[in-house]
Amino acid sequence: MRPLRTAALRRTIALAIVVIAALIFLVRLVDVQMVSAAALNEDARDKRAVPVKISSVRGDIVDRNGEVLATTDERYDVQLSPKNTTLNGGKFPRPDFERGIGTVTVTAKEAFAEIGALTGQSAEEIQKIVDDALAENPKSDFAYVKRGVDLPTLNKLKKLQIPWLTFDQHHTRDYPNGAVAGNLIGFNGFEGVPLSGVELSQNECLTGVDGQETYERGADGVALPGSVVVTEKAVDGGTVDLSIDLDLQWEAQQAINAQVQRTASAWGMLVVMDVKTGELVAVAEDGSVDPNDVDASDPAKREARSFTSPFEPGSTFKTITASALIDQGVATPATRNLTPDYLEPEPGVRFGDSFRHEPKQWTLTGILTQSSNVGTATLGNLLPAETRYDYLQRFGVGVGTHAGMPVEDSGLLYPPDEWDRQTSYNTSFGQALSATIVQTAGVYQTIANGGVRIPPGLVRGCTDAAGKRTELDHGEPQRAVSEETSDQVMQMLETVVTQGWYKNIIDIPGYRIAGKTGTAEQVDPETGRYRSGSYVNSFAGIFPADDPRYVAVASIAFPTAGDGGTAAVTAFREVAEATIRTFRIPPSTGTFEPLPTEY
Amino acid sequence: MNSTVPIRFDTAPAGGDLAGGALRTSAPATAPARPGTGERHLRIAEAPQSARRRAASPLIGGLVAVGVILVILATQLGLSIAISQGAYEARALEIEQRDLSRVERVLSQNVDKLSSPQNLAENAAALGMVQNARPATLRLSDGAVLGALDSPTSEVRGNLVPNSTLESMPVVDAEGLLVPRDAVGGAQEQSMEPPVRWKGKLPAPETR
Numbered sequence: 001m002r003p004l005r006t007a008a009l010r011r012t013i014a015l016a017i018v019v020i021a022a023l024i025f026l027v028r029l030v031d032v033q034m035v036s037a038a039a040l041n042e043d044a045r046d047k048r049a050v051p052v053k054i055s056s057v058r059g060d061i062v063d064r065n066g067e068v069l070a071t072t073d074e075r076y077d078v079q080l081s082p083k084n085t086t087l088n089g090g091k092f093p094r095p096d097f098e099r100g101i102g103t104v105t106v107t108a109k110e111a112f113a114e115i116g117a118l119t120g121q122s123a124e125e126i127q128k129i130v131d132d133a134l135a136e137n138p139k140s141d142f143a144y145v146k147r148g149v150d151l152p153t154l155n156k157l158k159k160l161q162i163p164w165l166t167f168d169q170h171h172t173r174d175y176p177n178g179a180v181a182g183n184l185i186g187f188n189g190f191e192g193v194p195l196s197g198v199e200l201s202q203n204e205c206l207t208g209v210d211g212q213e214t215y216e217r218g219a220d221g222v223a224l225p226g227s228v229v230v231t232e233k234a235v236d237g238g239t240v241d242l243s244i245d246l247d248l249q250w251e252a253q254q255a256i257n258a259q260v261q262r263t264a265s266a267w268g269m270l271v272v273m274d275v276k277t278g279e280l281v282a283v284a285e286d287g288s289v290d291p292n293d294v295d296a297s298d299p300a301k302r303e304a305r306s307f308t309s310p311f312e313p314g315s316t317f318k319t320i321t322a323s324a325l326i327d328q329g330v331a332t333p334a335t336r337n338l339t340p341d342y343l344e345p346e347p348g349v350r351f352g353d354s355f356r357h358e359p360k361q362w363t364l365t366g367i368l369t370q371s372s373n374v375g376t377a378t379l380g381n382l383l384p385a386e387t388r389y390d391y392l393q394r395f396g397v398g399v400g401t402h403a404g405m406p407v408e409d410s411g412l413l414y415p416p417d418e419w420d421r422q423t424s425y426n427t428s429f430g431q432a433l434s435a436t437i438v439q440t441a442g443v444y445q446t447i448a449n450g451g452v453r454i455p456p457g458l459v460r461g462c463t464d465a466a467g468k469r470t471e472l473d474h475g476e477p478q479r480a481v482s483e484e485t486s487d488q489v490m491q492m493l494e495t496v497v498t499q500g501w502y503k504n505i506i507d508i509p510g511y512r513i514a515g516k517t518g519t520a521e522q523v524d525p526e527t528g529r530y531r532s533g534s535y536v537n538s539f540a541g542i543f544p545a546d547d548p549r550y551v552a553v554a555s556i557a558f559p560t561a562g563d564g565g566t567a568a569v570t571a572f573r574e575v576a577e578a579t580i581r582t583f584r585i586p587p588s589t590g591t592f593e594p595l596p597t598e599y
Numbered sequence: 600m601n602s603t604v605p606i607r608f609d610t611a612p613a614g615g616d617l618a619g620g621a622l623r624t625s626a627p628a629t630a631p632a633r634p635g636t637g638e639r640h641l642r643i644a645e646a647p648q649s650a651r652r653r654a655a656s657p658l659i660g661g662l663v664a665v666g667v668i669l670v671i672l673a674t675q676l677g678l679s680i681a682i683s684q685g686a687y688e689a690r691a692l693e694i695e696q697r698d699l700s701r702v703e704r705v706l707s708q709n710v711d712k713l714s715s716p717q718n719l720a721e722n723a724a725a726l727g728m729v730q731n732a733r734p735a736t737l738r739l740s741d742g743a744v745l746g747a748l749d750s751p752t753s754e755v756r757g758n759l760v761p762n763s764t765l766e767s768m769p770v771v772d773a774e775g776l777l778v779p780r781d782a783v784g785g786a787q788e789q790s791m792e793p794p795v796r797w798k799g800k801l802p803a804p805e806t807r
Contacts, residue, residue, distance in 0.1 A: 067714075068711050071708065071711070073704070073708060074701060074704060150705070151701055151702070151705045174708060174764065175764065176708060176711035176712040176714075176715055176764055177711075177715040177716065177717070177762060178715065178717060178760065178761055178762020178763060178764060178765070179760045179761045179762060180715065180716060180717070180760055180762070224683075224686070246716065247716055250716035250717070250720075250760055251716075253759070253760045254756060254758070254759050254760060257759035257760065258756060258759060261759070288760070290761045290762060290763050292762075292763045292764050293761070293763040296761065296763070508733060509733060509746060509747040510733075510735070510745060510746035510747060511746075577732055577733060580733075581734060584736075586736050586738070586745060587735075587736055587745040587746045589745075
């Protein structure tokens with residue numbers, strides 16, 4: 001029996017050892033797998049895993065038809081390892097492409113010359129980059145050779161097979177249409193920080209969220225199978241769409257640039273607005289910035305001056321005075337007024353017309369046609385200042401716009417209790433107050449749209465990466481004057497064009513046009529007084545007059561060669577023709593009987 | 600491997616011999632003697648036939664066990680080689696995909712640049728094209744022609760809106776061939792001197 005008992009004992013001991021060992025393993029297993037699993041995983045991943053940032057792509061800016069105005073491009077940084085350029089006496093082997101077999105030895109100097117030939121640098125310049133880096137830190141492992149090379153250059157550099165040359169990628173903004181709408185799109189500065197335009201105002205929509213993925217990789221940089229963990233997915237930026245039409249915008253910029261150059265003017269602006277929606281389809285300025293090459297443009301002309309630079313509009317605002325008079329029932333288009341060319345209605349207050357004439361028997365229509373300051377101020381004074389101030393505001397003067405730009409000036413309109421007597425008269429013909437050209441277009445949009453003002457819009461909305469759309473709110477439409485008033489003012493404005501000195505310049509066969517010129521004095525910021533003999537010439541027009549579809553306003557400032565008025569009317573006609581072609585507007589129907597201008 | 604171990608432990612005391620061969624030879628010798636003997640002594644029961652047959656080859660069992668282990672190891676090695684080979688392939692394909700998407704991006708952006716109004720206008724001017732500034736409209740409901748048919752062509756104006764992205768893009772010359780933009784001395788200058796430009800009103804087809 002003894003051997004048997006010994007055997008049993010042995011088995012029991014063995015079993016006990018196995019059970020104890022199993023228990024120990026079990027405890028440890030639970031500890032590793034469950035209790036401290038998270039901490040251990042973290043430790044392990046930090047040792048072998050590489051977190052990699054997945055860059056999100058900044059969204060596009062597109063025009064009303066989806067044509068790309070701004071997009072994101074990939075550029076490549078060329079880097080080298082300064083310390084490795086000196087390894088092995090600066091020599092490295094390279095496969096022999098000519099023989100197809102074996103290697104050739106290349107010196108660092110030769111390599112510098114090869115790189116320089118592709119990046120546009122000289123071998124000495126690259127040598128200097130290496131020397132500078134090594135002088136600062138003899139073990140330097142990183143220096144930029146050139147940042148932002150394009151894909152063909154990258155591929156050629158890769159073919160050189162230089163072991164110490166590495167590449168990285170980054171995103172840059174690309175504007176395929178150059179300066180077309182450059183004033184509106186804006187541009188980005190260093191490291192992609194938006195500085196102006198829609199790039200700045202819609203930055204939140206355009207910016208995506210960077211993602212991150214983590215994986216373990218071997219010595220050769222290959223991800224270990226099954227170790228890729230995407231901790232955060234990258235969300236690309238949204239797409240911003242504008243109400244601008246790319247081709248019309250270009251034609252408008254061509255037109256205003258040509259007139260500014262022809263008359264050697266200080267500046268020019270030209271905007272086109274949709275009457276029914278208040279959308280701006282073209283906002284052109286002379287010398288707009290090419291966002292691809294910001295430094296090449298005049299620093300004073302980089303902003304969207306149509307929104308940021310208000311000026312005194314002058315006679316184009318006589319339309320507001322006439323509208324207020326008719327809407328209040330104080331006057332009709334046929335209201336008579338014996339109009340002299342100069343008036344001093346009260347002591348110390350005087351104003352005159354732009355040309356000399358005997359006292360004329362003009363109707364209100366005639367006063368607008370002749371653009372008489374005396375007539376407008378005389379009749380305008382029939383309304384109290386508060387009423388005229390109220391009408392100016394109803395037409396959007398002194399009221400901020402929310403078209404979607406980062407900065408939109410609301411113009412300058414003092415409250416009526418701050419008006420002195422001269423100012424009270426001057427505001428009736430568009431002086432002593434200021435408005436942006438977009439606000440001026442809004443005034444004519446109101447008249448053309450049956451008296452309902454629709455706040456101007458430029459940015460339509462934002463569509464995010466998931467396809468969710470957010471419309472930009474520009475404000476609620478508001479009735480400024482009655483429909484009858486706007487009809488009568490339309491007829492007056494059409495009479496103005498048919499009787500104007502510029503009727504042959506503006507003529508577009510088949511289309512009826514209503515509008516008003518303006519020649520406004522401007523305050524010289526240096527002296528604080530009006531400039532003498534130097535004006536801003538404007539033309540604000542509505543077409544087709546029988547069924548208003550678009551409003552265009554052209555302004556030419558301080559021409560030094562040739563007539564600014566002709567230039568403004570010509571720019572208007574050119575952009576009106578372009579708008580008619582772009583939106584295929586059918587010609588006018590019916591005939592127009594001009595209203596009587598004299599009695 | 601696990602199943603063979605207890606068998607070997609059980610048979611060892613039964614046969615009294617560790618050698619497999621001895622067990623097999625002694626079995627037939629004892630079996631015929633059993634019915635002949637009258638008196639029955641208590642004795643250790645012999646292992647059942649099947650167990651004895653299994654127990655007959657612990658070496659083969661061991662070899663099988665080792666073999667299975669080797670096969671498993673080999674399979675695992677093969678699998679992991681295949682997977683890591685797949686990882687290299689996946690990486691190569693990812694790089695290829697990245698390079699192709701880069702090329703696609705560059706090409707589509709080139710299309711955007713080439714379709715910019717400046718480029719189209721410059722090339723159209725270089726080919727001698729003019730613009731019909733005031734197209735007339737035909738109303739389908741009554742066949743009436745709206746607008747004037749003798750519309751003048753507008754003179755071609757050089758591009759006045761800069762676009763620096765076009766510098767690397769080719770342009771057509773007077774023969775309609777693609778040439779580098781700087782080779783023709785600037786497109787602006789070129790658009791001033793087109794080969795042939797239509798003068799006067801556009802010819803209308805004389806259809807009835």
